[in-house]
Amino acid sequence: MVLAAVDPSSTDITPLIQHPVLWALAAGVFAVVILQSVIYFKAIRKAAPAVGLTPAQVTSSVRSGAVAAVGPSLAVALVAISLLPLFGTPAVLTRIGLVGSAAFDVAAAGISAGTQGAQLGGPTYTQKIFALAFAAMTIGGLAWMLSALILTPILSKGDAKLRKVNPAVMAIVPTAALLGAFFTLAFSEVVKSPVHLVTMIASAAAMGVCILLAHRLRRPWLREWGLGIAILVALAAAYFMTAA
Amino acid sequence: MSTTTSTNTSAGLAAFDRTTSIWGPITLALGLLISLAAALYAAFGSGVGITxxxxxxxVVAVLATFGIIAIIEPISYFPILGRSAMYQAFLIGNIANKLLPAxxxxxxxxxxxxxxxxxxxIAGSAIIGAVLIxxxxLILLVGVLGTWLVGTLPAPLIATARAYILPAVFGAVVLQSVMAMRNRRVTIVAVIVAAVIVFVVVPLAPALTFYATALAVIITIAASWFTRSKTPPASAAVAPDEAATGDAAPAAQITEPTR
Structure with a gap:
């Protein structure tokens, strides 16, 4: 009966973004992460004495990791909640929460919607566009997993060659790729409407304030929270502009 | 005595290496397959009629833009994470902003x-702690509370959040990337290339719209390479891309907690 609600051209994307199959697969990803953690924890506890780690030190390392993750996890949760209306709970939990990240997945979704001449979130954001964006950002994200799977054994065996890749290449290529991609994506939003332009400026300004205050007041958590705060500020600005 | 210890050491680590070199790839591959199943179901199984x-x-448009980062990132994280933790990190995500600091x-x-x-x-243990939190x-705040919260928000608010989320994300991410990379030359090149593509090339040749981002990436890489400073950079730190996988400046994030 849920399947009956799927309608490719409908802009009511709720039936698809909260689809039970997507929920089940999201639960599957969580289960794999938990399984891996259990296997690793057992293996680490067993091997710990061999490198001079006491069981208490292993426990304390788990605790330090947990404490260090509280801030970043809450910051990620805030960003994730702001993306729920767009992608729905299962997609956000797996793509933004685990595996992927807000910046990559939103960018990938925007790019894929563009191949259909559609825009995320607007009147052209149908169930079909969501499905295509979700599929493309997920498959795009697999590239990271695949390259980690392939490169890790190579790097740990004879990593000398790969690690001696010209440092200039390692410094310039990712920087150029990232900045080229995000500036293009940003400029493409700017030309859509004046509201888009102001929303983007509000977002960048809020982020700038967060980075500045983090530096001035020595509050590194502010930088961590920057993206979440900037999204809220920018969306509030967009809301007041469109409501007015 | 010392030989016994070293034998125990290598035996203990050999068991660890065996377990993680089998189960690390298996769990990562499992995560990959489930994600792929979700993607294929959304595209072909849900009845939305995607060809x-x-x-x-x-996918080609996405990979043309980000594929090179997906290859370079594992190389830049490997020295910090070590072999076993690589399989954890690339399954869990949020590496630069959460796992590395932990x-x-x-x-x-x-x-x-x-x-x-x-x-x-120690890194493996810390990552397990980070994963627990x-x-x-995610389950409580996003899955339960967030879903409920979004369900109670008035429709116009949700419509705004949907319609303007892209500029709201990209404005912050652009600034964050610029600040994290700290590379003025590449930043200037990227701004010029992106501006020419979006404001000049795409309006003149609308057919290029699909691949505008990928085109900008390739041209920015090439232009940055040919205009690079030939003297060795002072900040030699290889900046692992974090805007794509994490949300914050890696260098700052890595060093701050230790200070």
């Missing part, structure tokens, strides 16, 4: 520096 050509076009804090607490076997086990907050 294979449409999906391939979208690992580095735990290593610093026990007076260990990255690169040793002891540090590798992360999964709990």
């Amino acid at each position: 294979p050509v449409e999906l391939v076009t979208a 690992a580095v804090v735990a290593q610093a607490n026990l007076g260990e520096r990255p690169g040793t076997r002891r540090a590798e086990l 992360h999964i709990t907050t």
Whole structure:
């Protein structure tokens, strides 16, 4: 009966973004992460004495990791909640929460919607566009997993060659790729409407304030929270502009 | 005595290496397959009528933009994470903003520096702790509370959040990337290339719209390469891309907790 609600051209994307199959697969990803953690924890506890780690030190390392993750996890949760209306709970939990990240997945979704001449979130954001964006950002994200799977054994065996890749290449290529991609994506939003332009400026300004205050007041958590705060500020600005 | 110890050491680590070199790839591959199943179901199983050509076009556009980062990132994280933790990190995600700080804090607490076997086990333990917290907050705050909250918000608010989320994300991410990379030359090149593509090339040749971002990436890389400073950079730190996988400046995030 849920399947009956799927309608490719409908802009009511709720039936698809909260689809039970997507929920089940999201639960599957969580289960794999938990399984891996259990296997690793057992293996680490067993091997710990061999490198001079006491069981208490292993426990304390788990605790330090947990404490260090509280801030970043809450910051990620805030960003994730702001993306729920767009992608729905299962997609956000797996793509933004685990595996992927807000910046990559939103960018990938925007790019894929563009191949259909559609825009995320607007009147052209149908169930079909969501499905295509979700599929493309997920498959795009697999590239990271695949390259980690392939490169890790190579790097740990004879990593000398790969690690001696010209440092200039390692410094310039990712920087150029990232900045080229995000500036293009940003400029493409700017030309859509004046509201888009102001929303983007509000977002960048809020982020700038967060980075500045983090530096001035020595509050590194502010930088961590920057993206979440900037999204809220920018969306509030967009809301007041469109409501007015 | 010392030989016994070293035998125990290598035997203990050999067991660890065996377990993680089998189960690390298996769990990562499992995560990959489930994600792939979700993607294929959304595209072909849900009845929205996406054709294979449409999906391939979208995926190619995404990979043309980010594929090179996906290859370079594992190389730049490997020295810090070590082999076993690589399989954890690339399954869990949020590496630069969450996992690396957690690992580095735990290593610093026990007076260990990255690169040793002891540090590798500490990093693995810290990542497990980080995962516990992360999964709990995701399920409770996003899965339960967030879904309820979004359900209660008035429709116009949700419509605004949907319509303007892209500029709201990209404005912050652009600034964050510029600040994290700290490379004025590449930043200037990227701004010029992106501006020419979006404001000049695409309006003149609308057919290029699909691949505008990928085109900008390739041209920015090439232009940055040919205009690079030939003197060795002072900040030699290889900046692992974090805007794509994490949300914050890696260098700052890695070093701050240890200070």
